[in-house]
Structure formats: C-alpha cells, structure tokens
Amino acid sequence: MTENTKLIQGRTGPWEVVLGLEIHAQVASNAKLFSGAAVGFGAGPNAQVSLVDAAMPGMLPVINRRCVEQAVRTGLGLKAQINLKSTFDRKNYFYPDLPQGYQISQFKEPIVGEGEVLVELDDGETITVRIERLHLEQDAGKSLHDQDPDSTYVDLNRAGTALMEIVSRPDMRSAPEAAAYVKKLRTILVYLGTCDGDMEKGNLRADVNVSVCRPGAYEKFRATGDFSHLGTRCEIKNVNSYRFIQQAIEYEARRQIEILEDGGKIDQETRLFDPGKGETRSMRSKEEAHDYRYFPDPDLLPLELDPAWVKAIEDSLPELPDPKKARLQSQYGLSAYDAGVLVGEQARADFFEAAAKGRDAKLVANWVTNDLAARLTAAGLDIENSPISAGEIADLVKLIEEGVISSKIAKDVFERMWAGEGAPAEIVEKQGLTQVSDTGELEAIIDGLIAGNPAQAESVKEKPQAIGWFVGQVMKATGGKANPGTVNQLLKAKLGL
Numbered sequence: 001m002t003e004n005t006k007l008i009q010g011r012t013g014p015w016e017v018v019l020g021l022e023i024h025a026q027v028a029s030n031a032k033l034f035s036g037a038a039v040g041f042g043a044g045p046n047a048q049v050s051l052v053d054a055a056m057p058g059m060l061p062v063i064n065r066r067c068v069e070q071a072v073r074t075g076l077g078l079k080a081q082i083n084l085k086s087t088f089d090r091k092n093y094f095y096p097d098l099p100q101g102y103q104i105s106q107f108k109e110p111i112v113g114e115g116e117v118l119v120e121l122d123d124g125e126t127i128t129v130r131i132e133r134l135h136l137e138q139d140a141g142k143s144l145h146d147q148d149p150d151s152t153y154v155d156l157n158r159a160g161t162a163l164m165e166i167v168s169r170p171d172m173r174s175a176p177e178a179a180a181y182v183k184k185l186r187t188i189l190v191y192l193g194t195c196d197g198d199m200e201k202g203n204l205r206a207d208v209n210v211s212v213c214r215p216g217a218y219e220k221f222r223a224t225g226d227f228s229h230l231g232t233r234c235e236i237k238n239v240n241s242y243r244f245i246q247q248a249i250e251y252e253a254r255r256q257i258e259i260l261e262d263g264g265k266i267d268q269e270t271r272l273f274d275p276g277k278g279e280t281r282s283m284r285s286k287e288e289a290h291d292y293r294y295f296p297d298p299d300l301l302p303l304e305l306d307p308a309w310v311k312a313i314e315d316s317l318p319e320l321p322d323p324k325k326a327r328l329q330s331q332y333g334l335s336a337y338d339a340g341v342l343v344g345e346q347a348r349a350d351f352f353e354a355a356a357k358g359r360d361a362k363l364v365a366n367w368v369t370n371d372l373a374a375r376l377t378a379a380g381l382d383i384e385n386s387p388i389s390a391g392e393i394a395d396l397v398k399l400i401e402e403g404v405i406s407s408k409i410a411k412d413v414f415e416r417m418w419a420g421e422g423a424p425a426e427i428v429e430k431q432g433l434t435q436v437s438d439t440g441e442l443e444a445i446i447d448g449l450i451a452g453n454p455a456q457a458e459s460v461k462e463k464p465q466a467i468g469w470f471v472g473q474v475m476k477a478t479g480g481k482a483n484p485g486t487v488n489q490l491l492k493a494k495l496g497l
C-alpha cells in the first residue's frame, strides 16, 4: 500500500483528500441533442443555431437518436447499467447564453446508472473508480466579453449541443489519481468514438469536488456509505487540463486544511480555478446556490429503449483499452508498462500490431514507445501522421534481428528514416552501415590493437573488465559497425581470457 504517501501533513497532524469528479463530455455527433443544427468548432458566430436552439416561441425539441446511442455506447463501455427508461427534466436558471431559461437535463432518471473505471497509476497500482451515473443534457451558449469594450456578445453555436455528464463516486484520494482517472476515462471515450476528448476546445472538462478529512474517516464512509464521515466539499468548476486539475486540487486541499486548522469551517461552495495565479476562488456559496426547480419536461416523452437495440450497440463495441492491454501482454509477451503505453491510444496500439507481425514484438514495442514516440511528441504529430510507417519500423527491426545492423547503428538509421532518407535497407546500403561480423576483418583490427598496446593487453589479464577499452577501440575503428558479440568473442580468445 502506498497509502501514507497520500497524507498531507498539517500543523495539527495529518490529513487526507477525498475527490469526486463530474466530467462533461461533448457527444460526438453531427447534430445537436434536440435540433438538427450542426455541431462543430470554428463556424462563424451564431451560424449553427436553429429556431429550437434560439428558443423561439412554440419550438419543440426532438430527441437526436444518435446522441442517445452514443450515451448508451458510453454506458456499456463503462460497464454500467443501461436504464431502459429514462426521463428529461428542466433545470431552470437565467443566463444570457441560455435563451430557453432552462437547460434540458436528466435528474431523477438518468439513461445510465452505476459503472466503473479501472485506473492504472504511475507506480503500477490500479484503483477502481465507481461511476454513479451518466446523463444526457444540453450545453449552453457562450457569452463573449472581449469583442467590444461596452457590450457582451452572445454566440449560441454551442447552445443545445449534447453533453454526457459522467459523475464519479468520491473514490479518488490524490491529485495524480484524479488526473489519471480523467486520462483513462478520456481514452475510453475516444476508443468508443463517443467524444473526441479535445480538452483544449473544452469538449471534455471536469468539475472537481474536493474535501479533506482525518485519517480513518474515509474508511468509515466506505464501510457505511454515510457522507457525514467526510469533510464538507467544494466544487471547482470547468477545469480543462490534467495539469490544472492537479494544481486546483493541491491548492484547494491546502486551503481547506488551513481553514480547519485555524478552527474555521468549510463552506460548501462552487469555486473557480485561476490558472494564471494557480488559485481557486469563490464563485458562489451554498446560500447563493440556484434552486433549479427541476421538473419533468412536458415537451419530451420518457425515453424508452428497445433491449435488442441496446444489445446491437453492445455487439458493435470495439476492443477497449483494458482487454486490449491484457491481450497485448499475453499475445506478444509485453510488460504491463509497455502494453499500457501502447493502448493509451488506439492508433498507437494499431501501429504496434501492424509492425509486430512476424517480428520481435518487444523490440518493436521499444521503438514505438521510445524513439518514435519521442520524435512524434517533439514534432507535435499524432502517430496517424507519422512520417515513418509501421512497415518501416518492422523492416528496421528485421535488420537488427538478422544481425545486419547493431542496435546502436539502428538509432542512426532511425534518425535518417525520420529525416526522409528512405527505407531502412536503402539507408544501410547507401551509408555502408552493415554490421561487421566478418571475423577476418575484425581479427586484423584486434591484432593491430594488441600489438600497439601491449601494456593494456597485459592489464586485462589481471582486470578482465578492462576488456571494455578494447571493445571501444574496435567500435571506433569500425565506426560503430562491429558486431559486439563477435568482437567480445574474438577479444577474449586473443587476450587469453
């Protein structure tokens, strides 16, 4: 157990953090949740607004089947209960970017119930984060305050876009755990094709609920389900990067601990994270909390799903990250770490499998997760746009397997492949990089070295590890092309070891 590392030392003793997340994920679909208006990023202001989205009098919402399907697909991917009957409610509040005066959401009867997400942490430990529910709701529009010094503009392109709100149980206990959870959830959504996961565009964002308690209290909560064992929570709204999620949690936990240690109490409130300052600040307190006056939307009938339709969606699910990881480990003999890195992105796993056909899979995994990944990251490229193809990585590994080039030379060949100098075999040929395994050639070099350095040759007899110096000299003489195995063998024989 790494439990103790999660303790935060305060002035008056240790504290623990408790975290529950509400993720808003924009549903990948061409049209909005209740209108036929297009969904997309970068269109001109108010170019994607139907009369329904603008809430013109008398307009009626019509549910988008595709969005429902995506929510069901997501629920199935989270191993969650699919509710064959769910209902839509109106959540009433006033805001200039919400022309209806209410948001259509699901309150009492969400489309998806309890599920779970397995989250691998950096130290190799895996935690289970329980999902409480997933519901469908509309997004609001956007108020633009930076277009004019005297007025605020409203862009309704986003109004009515379908969101999935995915609510976790308070199962995360540290900032890295929360970030790892969001990362894993995002990976699953992208695999499922139900959300593009683009956090920069705000298509996936997190409301982070933070509380602190003394050691032991959380275990009591888990044993009884009684929330009164936990501290009062604050909710940090709309955090949209892994780094900000962690910074916000760390700041907020410290803030709460300081208040409690000074004898104060935590007000349940909604807070905002300011990335510039690295701080959270109050947005509204519980007293100012909205009374949303939820009630069933009279314009929408309950949503009833055909079990056969749900089954068909289930049958069409792709292989998800967890089973794929297990398969890569067993089928290719990869470590949990390598398999985990590969399945982090579907395209990366596909690339690996294409390159590994008939090749040394561990070698292929190394090239894909290390050298290629580093190059792609530095160039800001996705693996789909890799200038080096899976087939070329396979060819490179083949040259190593067959002893044509050493691993060291392979690095050079790889750099030339990246620079677009051609296929690996071509580069090896053109640059004369073929490994020297020809014992005659190597013997001549070694004989010359021993004759020219008698003192060194003598010292190796007492200190066998000094053989490294000779290996280095042979490599130097051959421009790194000597087969290290052959060199070692020949040196040992000639030096009488």
Ligand code: ADP
Residues within 6 Å of the ligand: 018, 019, 020, 021, 022, 167, 168, 169, 170, 171, 209, 210, 211, 227, 230, 231, 232, 233, 235
């Ligand atoms: P609301 O809809 O008012 O925000 P919910 O009961 O739906 O309230 O809870 C929202 C989130 O807060 C959930 O993710 C839940 O796990 C989390 N949460 C509840 N209590 C705590 C707590 N004491 N500490 C941290 N997170 C909490």
Ligand code: MG
Residues within 6 Å of the ligand: 022, 207, 235
């Ligand atoms: Mg909330």
